[in-house]
Amino acid sequence: MNPQKLSFLVPLLLALASLLPLQADKPNVLFIATDDMNCDLSAYGHPLVHSPQIDRLASRGILFERAYSQNPVCNPSRTSFLTGLYPEQTHILTNAGHFREHIPQVLTMPQHFRNNGYYVARVGKLYHYGVPGQIGTNGRDDPASWEEVRNPIGVDKAVESDLNIIIEGASSGGTLSWLEVVSQEYEHTDGIGAAQCIELLEANHPEKTGRPFFIAMGFYRPHTPYVAPHTYFDMYPKSLINPYIMPEDDRDDIPKAALQDRPGQLELGVEIRKEIIQAYYASITLVDTQVGKLLDALDRLNLSDNTIIIFVSDHGYHLGAHGLWQKSDLFEGSARVPLIISAPGEKFARGEIAKSPTELVDLYPTLSELCGLEQPSHVMGKSLSPVLADPNTQLRESAYSVTEARTVRRADKSKFLGRTIRTNRYRYTEWDEGDFGVELYDYETDPEELTNLAGNPESANLVKRLQQELQNRMAEAAVEW
Numbered sequence: 001m002n003p004q005k006l007s008f009l010v011p012l013l014l015a016l017a018s019l020l021p022l023q024a025d026k027p028n029v030l031f032i033a034t035d036d037m038n039c040d041l042s043a044y045g046h047p048l049v050h051s052p053q054i055d056r057l058a059s060r061g062i063l064f065e066r067a068y069s070q071n072p073v074c075n076p077s078r079t080s081f082l083t084g085l086y087p088e089q090t091h092i093l094t095n096a097g098h099f100r101e102h103i104p105q106v107l108t109m110p111q112h113f114r115n116n117g118y119y120v121a122r123v124g125k126l127y128h129y130g131v132p133g134q135i136g137t138n139g140r141d142d143p144a145s146w147e148e149v150r151n152p153i154g155v156d157k158a159v160e161s162d163l164n165i166i167i168e169g170a171s172s173g174g175t176l177s178w179l180e181v182v183s184q185e186y187e188h189t190d191g192i193g194a195a196q197c198i199e200l201l202e203a204n205h206p207e208k209t210g211r212p213f214f215i216a217m218g219f220y221r222p223h224t225p226y227v228a229p230h231t232y233f234d235m236y237p238k239s240l241i242n243p244y245i246m247p248e249d250d251r252d253d254i255p256k257a258a259l260q261d262r263p264g265q266l267e268l269g270v271e272i273r274k275e276i277i278q279a280y281y282a283s284i285t286l287v288d289t290q291v292g293k294l295l296d297a298l299d300r301l302n303l304s305d306n307t308i309i310i311f312v313s314d315h316g317y318h319l320g321a322h323g324l325w326q327k328s329d330l331f332e333g334s335a336r337v338p339l340i341i342s343a344p345g346e347k348f349a350r351g352e353i354a355k356s357p358t359e360l361v362d363l364y365p366t367l368s369e370l371c372g373l374e375q376p377s378h379v380m381g382k383s384l385s386p387v388l389a390d391p392n393t394q395l396r397e398s399a400y401s402v403t404e405a406r407t408v409r410r411a412d413k414s415k416f417l418g419r420t421i422r423t424n425r426y427r428y429t430e431w432d433e434g435d436f437g438v439e440l441y442d443y444e445t446d447p448e449e450l451t452n453l454a455g456n457p458e459s460a461n462l463v464k465r466l467q468q469e470l471q472n473r474m475a476e477a478a479v480e481w
Contacts, residue, residue, distance in 0.1 A: 027344060027371050028206065028307040029113070030294065031216040034287055035074070035125055035223040036327065037313035039338050041284070050235050050285045053292030054340070057311055059351045060304075061342030062388055067358040068399035068422055070477075072315035072327045072334040075128035075140070077360065081312075082109050082127065082145070084364035084379035086400070086477035093404050093417070095128060098140055103481075107376050109364045110145040113214040116373050119204045121148040124193040124218035131173050131223045132160060135189055150196040154189035155181060156227035163225050164275070166264045176265065176325060177225040178279030180233045185289055188229070190219045194290035198297040205301060212371075219290065222283035222317075224326070232282035243273035244320040251322065253452040255437020257408040257418060258429065259322065260329040268325075277319055304344075308370055310363060311340040321448070328406055330420040330429050331449055332441075335401045343370055343388050354391040357399040357422055358384065378481040398423045400473040408436060421470050428454075428466035440466065 041051045043058040044065075070080040075095040076087040083106050087093050091102035099106065107115070114120045122145070125131070129139030136153030156179075165177035185191045197217045204213050221228070251259065268276070291311065298304045318324040318333045327334045339358065362381035369375070369383040386393045398421040405416055408431075416432035420439075427449070429439040440454040440463060453459045 025206075025306070026118075026212040028212045028303060029118075029214040029367060029371065030201075030298065030307055030309045031126075031214065031367075032291060032294065032309065032311045033078075033126055033216065033218045034311075034313045034338075035131065035218070035220050036315070036317050037222055037284060037287070037338060038317040038319075038333060039336060040281070040319075041338055043340070044338065048236065048240060049281050051288040053288045053295060054311065054338075056295060057291065057309060057342060058340050061309065061340055061351075062349055062391055063353050064339040064341070064358045064384075064387075065353050065355045066399065066422065066424070067312075067337050067339035067360065068335045068401055069313075069315040069337050069360055070400065071402055072329065073403060074314050077314040078127055081360040081363050082142075084109065084361060084376070084381055085481065086361060086380055087402055088478050089380070089481060093402070098142075100142065106378065108142060108145045109367065110214060110216065112364075112368065112373065112376060113371070114145075114147060116371075117211055119148075119209060119211045119213045120146055120215075121150070121200050121204070121213070122146045122216045122218065123150040123197045123200065124152055124190070125220055126216045126218040129220075131220055132157060132225060133171075133173060135220060148200070150193070150200070152189050152193035152196055154192045155183050155187040156189050156225075159227065160225070163227075165225075166268065166272070170263075172225040173223075174262070174326075175224065176268075176276055178276060179225060179227045180230050180279070180282070181227060183229045185229050185232070185286055188221075188227070188286060190221055190287055190290050193217065193219065194293045197294060201294075201297050201301060201303065205303070206306075217294065219287045221287050222280050226276070226279035226283040228279065228282035228286045232285045233278060235285060236278045236281045238271075238274040238278055241274045241277050243270055243277060245270075246321065246323050247450065250450060253455075254322065255431055255439065257405045257416075257431040257436040258329060258331070258439060260324065260403075260406045262326060265325045266323050268320075273320060276325075280317075280319065306344055308344065308367065309340075309342040310367070311338065312360065312363070313337045313339075328403055330401055330403055330418050330427075330439075332422075332427065332443070335420065335422065341366070341384065341388060343385075348388045349391050352391040354387045354393075355424065356387060356394045357396045357424065358387075359396070359399050362395075380476070380479070380481075398469055398473060400470075400477055402477070405431060405436070419470060419474055421466065421473055423466070423469075426462070426466060428463070428470055430467075430470060438463070
């Protein structure tokens with residue numbers, strides 16, 4: 001080699017080498033997403049559900065008591081928090097379509113980390129998948145987001161022909177279905193996914209690569225079909241399960257547009273409800289076990305002290321409230337999600353609860369700030385870093401969610417949206433700007449949402465104030481970027 005060229009390259013290589021330790025010192029990210037998991041967890045006070053590993057994670061970080069999905073449907077919710085945009089901005093409001101068809105140049109959260117030198121990988125479901133049909137495939141992934149991917153597939157796919165289902169012949173992905181399987185947890189898709197995630201942690205340890213990592217682990221459960229090992233079903237004797245039965249007049253003051261009914265669900269008897277809930281909870285505990293394995297791996301690899309952990313679900317899930325099951329509506333059970341964030345560093349709190357209304361769109365700016373990355377200009381959320389330092393911080397007045405009405409149409413058969421805000425105390429909802437109904441619930445006096453106060457003359461001033469707040473949030477969510 002020409003000596004002059006060599007003399008030029010040596011200082012350049014030394015300069016680049018000096019940057020590697022600095023880059024490796026940046027916090028790692030383990031982003032854990034679950035599918036259709038509600039807040040029926042022991043960390044959230046549920047008396048029956050066994051979730052000790054999620055409890056363990058909560059003890060290491062902050063549990064968000066009032067965290068809400070921006071759309072209680074898989075595709076729009078995941079698109080929203082992975083792009084940092086509201087569903088109206090992504091143009092994804094149902095499970096149909098892909099955001100790149102509408103906003104092809106958007107910089108996603110994982111892309112942002114790739115662009116900043118992180119090793120970025122996905123295991124399982126982060127962007128939308130048809131579950132269970134697309135398990136083992138890339139689903140509707142976004143290839144630009146990842147450097148490496150793993151698509152686990154386990155015994156739960158092999159037993160689909162044996163499922164219990166409330167409507168014979170219906171799709172198990174959108175219909176209540178379940179199965180108890182004599183098996184080991186590591187044979188299931190989520191068990192295999194956890195093992196693959198641990199392999200990526202080991203292979204891409206910053207001490208080996210000189211790069212921090214952003215690894216996303218997307219679990220498929222407890223999305224229907226609820227398939228889990230028999231030992232997890234044994235944890236939930238049906239004699240201990242008391243299904244919620246709505247009062248006979250519960251629906252009298254609820255707009256029809258708000259009731260996103262699915263076939264066969266209103267007719268469910270008590271015994272079959274117990275079976276369904278048993279299977280759902282068994283699936284939660286299956287996921288919880290895998291979370292524990294990931295935490296163990298971080299500890300074993302001496303990564304815990306420099307790894308941010310996010311634990312979140314894409315939306316909530318109903319188990320009978322208002323006669324509803326599953327998701328897609330704008331009641332608390334569907335819009336509210338479990339969210340736990342554990343961030344390394346002495347300035348962040350541990351084992352505490354934050355009650356400020358929180359949106360999943362806040363995750364992108366939070367991780368950017370915690371990792372010292374410049375915030376992309378399009379991102380709409382607010383960094384939760386102040387809340388992690390002081391859980392009493394009130395970051396927002398309200399959390400905003402939107403969904404498409406499933407069961408009602410306008411006179412011309414066109415579709416419309418429902419929009420809601422959740423404050424510390426109230427939920428205010430309008431369907432098609434109020435043309436198809438308005439709802440107001442006071443969670444301080446009515447946690448089960450049994451009384452719609454929107455038509456109460458005594459609530460007129462409150463309705464006016466919350467309507468203005470909703471209009472402000474609608475305008476924010478509709479900003480073209």
